[in-house]
Amino acid sequence: MRRRGLTVLLGALLTLLLGWQIGRADVPYVALSPGPTVDTLGAVNGSGDTCTDPATPAPSPPPSPEPACQLVIQITGAPTTESKGQLRMVTVSVQSGMTLLEAIRGWLSGEDAVVPRKLIYPENKTEQEVEQENKQEFENSQTSAETAALKFLGYQVQVAVSQVTAGGAAEGKLQTDDIIESVDGVAVTSPQSLLDMVRAKPAGTTLRIGYARGGAKSTVDLVSKAADDGSPRIGVGIKAVQPHPFELRIKLDKIGGPSAGMMFALGIIDKVKPEDMTHGKVIAGTGTIDDEGRVGAIGGVPQKLHGAKEAGATVFLVPAANCAEAKANVPDGLTLVKVGTLDEAVKALDALGTGGPLPSC
Template sequence: MRRRGATLLVGVVVLVALVLGSFVGISVPYVEEGPGPTWNTLGSASGKQLISISGGATSNSTGQLRMVTVGVEDQISLWQAIRGWLDPSDAVVPREVIYPPDQTTQQVDQENQQEFTDSQNSAVTAALRKLGFPVQVGVQSVVGGEPADGHLRAGDLITSVNGQQVTSVEKLTSLIKAKPVGTALNIGYTRDGAAATTTITSDKASDDTPQIGIHVSQKQPSPFTIKFSLDDVGGPSAGLMFSLGIVDKLTPTDLTGGMTIAGTGTIDDEGNVGPIGGIAQKMRGAKRDGATVFLSPADNCPEAAANAVPGLELVKVSTLSDALTALGKLRDHQTPTGCGGS
């Protein structure tokens, strides 16, 4: 009986080992997302300042403003997928969510890298705008025979449409398209430093949307040259933390108040903060790397609150201005608006 029991036990052990081995060897069409690396936008990466600024004085801060990422592991086994499903720090999602079937891995990586570069450009624009360097929308050329012909010239700076300030090319386009074709638009502009207004009636573009027949460009005069040094990172979600890093470096105020603050969120040229993916994993990465405060896009707040990490204060932000206000309250030992609305 003892020998039979021992044989049975050995058989069970071998069977379990074979089953586990099959789990490890079977690849499944999922990827595993987990807490990725974080970086202090006020510090350095690979021996270089993550944000370097020339053309003016910069300041140093005692705390940190950490951008966060999600680590993605592809080609996982069935065993890894099961482990990930059971681990609250990770998320296992269908591979097609990260790598669409109509795109190669290289194409996805290139798209993510372009989004990362675009987020840096918008971060610079939003930060400099906040620091008093407005975006200027200039007329490059006027199309002959179109509505603006005889009203505007190359070199004019467009300042308003129907009394609403033009703060970017995107804003100008949206203001023109907000009214039906054939609407008389009151256009404010400056020419050779002198302010003026003119009335232009829109007509129909080739896509049937309203237009006035000008080509425009966007510039933002400032004395600063701002560069970023961070490789092998993709996506747009670091925009907010890049903007905060720039503002911190170009103002005497230590935005951090000596704290380690992490956060995430896209940012556009107007300073609006947008939602991102993987916030639960990003929050855990932030806590792991010493953060006590986490700035969350307003649209991500329900998910962030549902995955709250002990010891990590959640702060709700919709704009760059919101984030700066929240940091001011934290420095003054007040409570900023949290993801619960308080």
């Protein structure tokens, strides 16, 4: 009997030891959890943490190596306003290098998601390469947010000539810094729209180009020429310009991906407009944005909803394409508002103040 009991005990200990070792084994999964949120109307320090009082200057010398607090959206050369509420962008934290026990805890969690590692880090890319791509997407989202916000505020994108190609159709007719305004009477609204209109007709087509030079408007006829690949060209390099009477800069590091674009754009508009677009509420949201102000879908919706709730938000702006997923995961006390464009997002914020109907998911 004693020998049998000892055998059972040893077997149990070996089972526990084996289970413990298996639980510590790495698995090819990553965990997605609610990440930090940032008020685009507020300020952060060098670590990306929110500053409690951005108006207070840093002591000199500073007690720590962290830089002083600085506004996320910095506008100089024009009056700005302060809002009583917040416009918070939300993020997702990614935990890689998971063990089986950590994966099980994630699967059982109501906030986290455990997904195959290759969905976040493709096998043909390193973690560093993915992080660099995310950083670039984040920077691009800031640029698009600035463009969309300025257009909303009335500062339209202009397409300027950056160079004239020798021997090209525009040589001797257009000059550097000319603003191309139309092609055959159709307005040019972006560099891409100009390219599309030129390429819509075969090489050898006469195009009437409307342009402005030094404020004076004129037109010129250009006969497009075929490039080496056969595509029609008018022989100019172009760049987008968007004149506005103030300097605008977004300063936020250590975050990646394009999903903060809409909230950056709303933050810019709120700072410039005299009205308090937040109406004293903590409003969170997510969504990519392009130069035309279209709001696009994002990933990590459940985690971002929980992150917003933890940050005290009561309203969450959701890209229209993410509404179904958001409805299935919304925490209690968080109102979902569906938006498809920047204009719709601004109108939704206005409705929060007037008590008007909100576009719900």
